[in-house]
Amino acid sequence: MTIVRRPSHPAPSLLGGSIETPASACRHAEGRPALPWVGEPGTVGTVAVVGAGKMGLPIAALYAGHGWSVIAVDVQEAVVDAINAGESPVAEEPGLAERVREARSAGRLRATTDGTAAARKADVVVIIVPVLLDDEQQPDYRHMDAAVAAIAPAVHPGLMVIFETTLPVGDTRGRYVPRLEAASGLRATADFFVAFSPxxxxxxAALQNLAAYPKLVGGIGAASGERAAAFYDSVIDAEVVLMSSAEAAELTKLAETTYRDVNIALANELARYADRVGVDLQEVIVAANSQPYSHLHQPGLGVGGHCIPVYPHFLLSRAPEMELVELSRRVNDGQVGLAIKAIQKALGGLEGVPVLVLGLTYREGVKELAYSRAMPLIERLGFHGAVVSAYDPLLTAEEVERCCATAYRWGAGGPFRAIVTQTADPLFRTIDFDAFPDLAVVFDGRNSLRGVILPERVAYRGVGVPGTQPTAQPAAR
Ligand SMILES: NC(=O)c1ccc[n+]([C@@H]2O[C@H](COP(=O)([O-])OP(=O)(O)OC[C@H]3O[C@@H](n4cnc5c(N)ncnc54)[C@H](O)[C@@H]3O)[C@@H](O)[C@H]2O)c1
Structure with a gap:
């Protein structure tokens, strides 16, 4: 595509339409310790962060950096030991290791497995343990129920409890407030505060995002919302937005994540059509998004991770009539089947065919296998008779063998007839195709190998990207 730049229009091209949200600079003065902390501006207290994982640890480090005394609570001893040793158990989060080290040496961060004791000492408890799906695609509350059961007996007058984990609408008020009240004998809004803040x-990009995205807060009653907003005002450099209720904040998180799932489903359907009519959908997306009302996402092998494929089901669990939401889930999950059909067609069948899958995590750069599309991909390749090996730069050979397939050693080459990329790790662009003399097709599941020169004997298949046919046969072996 050629862009004709106009001297009268000096602003950068809108092509691509991506929205950059700049990080806010920290404008907080050193907070004055308050005992107890009652939400007065300019003061800090003690906060317990329950669940010191990929999200919990960055927020714990952020709070400590803003002068709060932070107790990180986790059920995993190894996580607790690492934090107490000043180390971050979460790799691949830029800046986190330094922040944890600093917070620990400033004496503002410690970790424990004892949630009850931590909540007893805290002015604020922030809970961020996972809520996933069970086999019936219903919310699986086991981690959250256990976390709430641990802190509930320690709820004391003036305590602020904030749920940050994504929840179905109504759960903060309907499922968890009664448990906190029953175990403590206190009344929410009258004696202690409860809010939801997704x-x-x-x-x-956790630390950058924390300084950039508005922090949404919805309370169980006005006083809870205001107390939670006061807490975030003391620790968040971005805007703090107090919404009308916990339910409005809960629904906002489900709305923004489901929007992405539905949008990706549309991109996937457009990709199917673009393939049929021989149009390059990438060119279309970039051009369409140059108009401010179009924000088309990228097509691909489907959606993984414990957010985007999960939260539409939180909506559906309460509103099964949401047809578009349900259909979008099916469209996105159907992408793996289409990929397999395309590979079968290119090879004339999969029985006994060695296939190499590259990228097992749900996306590049994040060591998380939850809901990764690699699992159904490998399972279905196997179902059709393929002999699957796999590689992921974030996983050890043992981890690959444990989760899914025979581990491939990067650079080893081999008799593979198909290579499928399931994440867009930049490493995969450096594949040495000479090491794969039998290779006949590359299925580029994230369209991230575009522009990589393939040997003439290898066909290219992308998602909404015009494919190429081999112009020569694989070398005889
Ligand atoms: N990962 C993301 O990109 C992301 C983005 C936005 C929001 N979230 C929200 O954050 C939640 C947590 O995600 P994550 O990525 O941090 O998960 P994670 O798996 O990285 O971390 C969760 C941590 O909670 C701990 N835990 C489990 N049960 C516990 C309990 N009863 N008490 C104390 N600790 C317990 C686990 O040991 C683990 O260390 C998600 O469910 C979601 O609602 C995640």
């Missing part, structure tokens, strides 16, 4: 950041 965590909206992305793994791999």
């Amino acid at each position: 965590e909206r950041i992305l793994s791999g």
Whole structure:
């Protein structure tokens, strides 16, 4: 595509339409310790962060950096030991290791497995343990129920409890407030405070996102909302937005994540059509998004991770009539089947065919296998008779063998007839195709190998990207 630049229009091209949200600079003065902390501006207290994982640890480090005394709570001893040793158990989060080290040496961060004791000492408890799906695609509350059961007996007058984990609408008020009240004998809003504030950041950019994205807060009653907003005002450099209720904040998180799932489903359907009519959908997306009302996402092998494929089901669990939401899930999950059909067609069948899958995590740069599309991909390749090996730069050979397939050693080459990329790790662009003399097709599941020169004997298949046919046969072996 050629862009004709106009001297009368000096602003950068809108092509691509991506929205950059700049990080806010920290404008907080050193907070004055308050005992107890009652939400007064300019003061800090003690906060317990329950669940010191990929999200919990960055927020714990952020709070400590803003002068709060932080107790990180986790059920995993190894996580607790690492934090207490001043180390970050979460790799691949830029800047986190330094922040944890600093917070620990400033004496503002410690970790424990004892949630009850931590909540007893805290002015604020922030809970961020996972809620996933069970086999019936219903919310699986086991981690959250256990976390709430641990802190509930320690709820004391004036305590602020904030749920940051994404929850179905109504759960903060309907499922968890009664448990906190029953175990403590206290009344929410009268004796202690409860709010919901969704965590909206992305793994791999957590600290940048925390300083950039508005922090949404919805209370159980006005006083809870105001107390939670006062807490975030003391620790968040970005805007703090007090919404009308916990339910409005809960629904906002489900709305923004489901929007992405539905949008990706549309991109996938457009990709199927573009393939049929021989149009390059990338060119179309970039051009369409140059108009401010179009924000088309990228097509691909489907959607993984424990957010985007999960939260539409939180909506559906309460509103099964949401047809578009349900259909979008099916469209996105159907992408693996289409990829397999395309590979079968290119090879004339998969029985006994060695296939190499590159990228097992749900996306590049994040060591998380939850809901990764690699699992159904490998399972279905195997179902059709393929002999699957796999590689992921974030996983050891043992981890690959444990989760899914025979581990491939990067650079080893081999008799593979198909290579499928399931993440867009930049490493995969450096594949040495000479090491794969039998290779006949590359299925580029994230369209990230575009522009890589393939040997003439290898066909290219992308998602909404015009494929190429081999112009020569694989070398005889
Ligand atoms: N990962 C993301 O990109 C992301 C983005 C936005 C929001 N979120 C929200 O954050 C939640 C947590 O995600 P994550 O990526 O941090 O998960 P994670 O798996 O990295 O971390 C969760 C941590 O909670 C701990 N835990 C489990 N049960 C516990 C309990 N009863 N008490 C104390 N600790 C317990 C686990 O040991 C683990 O260390 C998600 O469910 C989601 O609602 C995640």
